[in-house]
Amino acid sequence: MKATLIQQIEDICNTRGVRLTPQRKRVYELICNSPKASSAYELLDSLRETEPSAKPPTIYRALDFLMEQGFIHRVESTNSYVSCNSCHDKKHFSHLLICDQCGSVIELQDSDLIALLAEHAKQHNFAIHNHVIESHGTCPSCKK
Known part of the structure; x- marks a missing residue:
């Protein structure tokens, strides 16, 4: 790999x-x-x-x-x-799930979430150039 x-x-x-x-x-x-x-x-x-x-x-x-x-x-x-999971895309938006116990990071790519954020920004006449979405919690391994 x-x-x-x-x-x-x-x-x-x-x-x-x-x-x-x-x-x-x-x-x-x-x-x-x-x-x-x-x-x-x-x-x-x-x-x-x-x-x-x-x-x-x-x-x-x-x-x-x-x-x-x-x-x-x-x-x-x-x-x-x-x-990055999608290194073929020079620029894209992701959502990172970060385990506070072991430090592992899972990258998610959700076009529905990105579309929702873009729609909210549009409603406020706001142009998104970059965003970072990070969620902290506990991974499955550390939950055991």
């Missing part, structure tokens, strides 16, 4: 004419391999295992690129990052 995701984002980058550097690719792999959302500093610590000289700007540049391309999401409430 991971190899398929990596190949998918490599192909997308080639199509878009953007460069997936080895560091960007490694940061993406670290995010994909994590069972929970990862903070920038957790990612930096992991990156330093293979690149001891990596500094905070290194990780933030990689995260900015990956978010700009739509390959990852920033979990605003925990200031962390997760891989």
Whole structure:
């Protein structure tokens, strides 16, 4: 699965004419391999295992690129990052379910919810450019 995701984002980058550097690719792999959302500093610590000289700007540049391309999401409430289920769409809206106990994140995409939000915004003559919907709770594993 991971190899398929990596190949998918490599192909997308080639199509878009953007460069997936080895560091960007490694940061993406670290995010994909994590069972929970990862903070920038957790990612930096992991990156330093293979690149001891990596500094905070290194990780933030990689995260900015990956978010700009739509390959990852920033979990605003925990200031962390997760891989995106629809990395082929450069920009889309999602709803994140965040477990407060283990930190796992489930990404949902619901066109009915997005349409409802758009309709509410339209009623108020408001143009939505970006939104983040995050719901906190307990995942099935932690409920046991």
